[in-house]
Amino acid sequence: MLEKRLWSNVFFIWVGVLTCVLLWQIVQNPRSSQMHTVYTLYTQNYSRFSYPISQLPATDYNQLINLGFSFSVLNLVCNESKPLLLVLVHSSPKNFAKRRTIRETWGKNEEDVKILFMLGSVNSSDLQKTLEEENRLHNDFIQGSFLDTYRNITYKHVMVFKYAIYHCPQAKYILKTDDDVFVNMPSMKTFLSVDLSPYGANEVLFCTPRRNTKVLRTYRSKWRVSFSEYPNRNYPTYCPGWTLLYSPDVIFALYKEAQKADYFWIDDIHITGTLTEKIHVTHTDIEHLVISPKDLRSIVNDYSYNVSKPFLYGRANLNEKEIRALWKFATTHSPPRSIFKEFSRQTPYVIFVFKNTHLLE
Template identity: 70%
Template sequence: MLERRLWSNIGLLLIAFFAFLGLWHTFVSSRFLQVVPTSTTSAYTLYTESQSGYPSRALQLPERDYNQLIDLNFNFSIVNFICNDSQPLLLLVLVHSSPSNFAKRKTIRETWGQKDENIKVLFLIGSVTSSDLQKTLEDENRLHNDFVQGTFLDTYRNITYKHVMAFKYSIYHCPQAKYILKTDDDVFVNMPTMMNFLKYDLSPYGAENVLFCTPRRNSKVLRSYRSKWRVSFAEYPDRIYPTYCPGWTLLYSPDVVFALYKEAQKAAYFWIDDIHITGTLIKKINVVHTDIESLVLSQWNLYKIVSFYYNVSDPFLYGRANMKQSEIRALWKFVKMHDAPKYIFRDFH
């Protein structure tokens, strides 16, 4: 009798033990596992405060937001989860790229966009109409794992979708990034100096209300049919644009990205992303542009470096806009030959 009761008690204990394991597995899975989106699923719940200690602002958004991009039904057709660990990330770089710009992406990967534990670089593209081109892009992504592609056509008039997609990616898939840099694939970033700038002049723990750019003021709205920048009165009725920043270099803090994203998701679409996001929408969230024109390499200093490899004493974070690949490679060679200044804020002011 005692032996039978003993075995009965052992059986009950085993049942209770395995039931506990099942409940614990369900709890852990719901709290820690990442949902990987496909073409038909949502990745709304990606991070909780318990994962890696990074609270996600995405949890403040409605679930349907993940599959909405302004006025479009949306999904990521290619997405790489490069921030999915407990490693703190200082800088997330989101590069607007045209799908056919293979050589420009290669140049960035081999120069300032080289892999680094404190930096993640991704190239943002839209959809293409050619199946052959799409296959080539997928092959490139399999090789480098650095694409984000959205389900909107990659055209000039759709560039605002690409900009807001950059915000969406950073909010949902990289909440641990302390700073977000939006740039283009014909830009040079002086990455060693940028790292010191973020760590020592700003803060390695992040900052708030950051929008560092090169503001443009009192720009007239172009109405001429001969201009590719022509905007009709129906699209924009005012005569002068608000102060805005050209999109080739925009350094954001995550709080500014989140505030702009929420405004962009409910605002009427406007196709010039620089003006819409860093002009119209930035006014709504009361963030001031910080002018970093003095930290852009002058045309004269660029000429001295590229043509003669002369040393320049002025610290810089960026080359010029619309650079040639040969110029980007020359600047990278120059940067690797010289130590980055630890502090540049005093020169910045």
């Protein structure tokens, strides 16, 4: 009996030591490696959200921040469907090849996923005719009446919100992304419908946050911002706009703030930084659901498909070869039944924490 008690005590002591070591490593350096990353992916109060458009001014539809506005090209892809995901892709008018690559890979419209390209207006009548012909072939453009220029990107981002609110209110989730991005659509649908909820969620802003970023003042930088434009030394925590997964309630709250706020031309900082602070929504970091550089090289260059963990996105600024290679991988490998469970199985020290999660039936 004494020997059994001794071994029992040794076992519990050993478990306690291991637990303390793990917790110490997480506290000391939570981002040093994926083995010690604490995921705090959460959504609060799962619910079917209905946009309270009655809260908006009667003139809202024809206003975009400080501009009079109209949709010069408008495709109503949702109709009577209730898509799980609405994907609105920022695209420059001349990026014909990038749009073609997306259409031929991950960007195919399905019953549960609707994908559109977001553009502003152009000065060239010849270019506009070419765009209209492209739209006649694919019916996947949304074009706003503001000029499509670099410093007008915030108008385009808020147009994403406007379209979702007025023309696809049925969508459970909204993904804003760019035309040089890869979305692992089979895994994304699993992630939304299994790991989150097929009925939607509240307070979702999943992205790759940047913290304590200094405002650039040098004239050599295209990101230069003057003191009159932004007086503070650092930007608030914000998310690069290449991948932003929103829930409808966050879309609506940000839209209301954007429509009455002063214009700021860097949309990532303005919308996911300044305005997100105002509505008190927390950024959920999904950096480890972005494919690692090593895994990307394995797929694109080695064709070995020796991928270490599941992923929802390729990295930012991909070229056509990389997007097509990732799509080949995605369509020849079945997605895991649960992204989180698979991630936890492969990386046992990763902890996924859900707070106040209520799934709908």
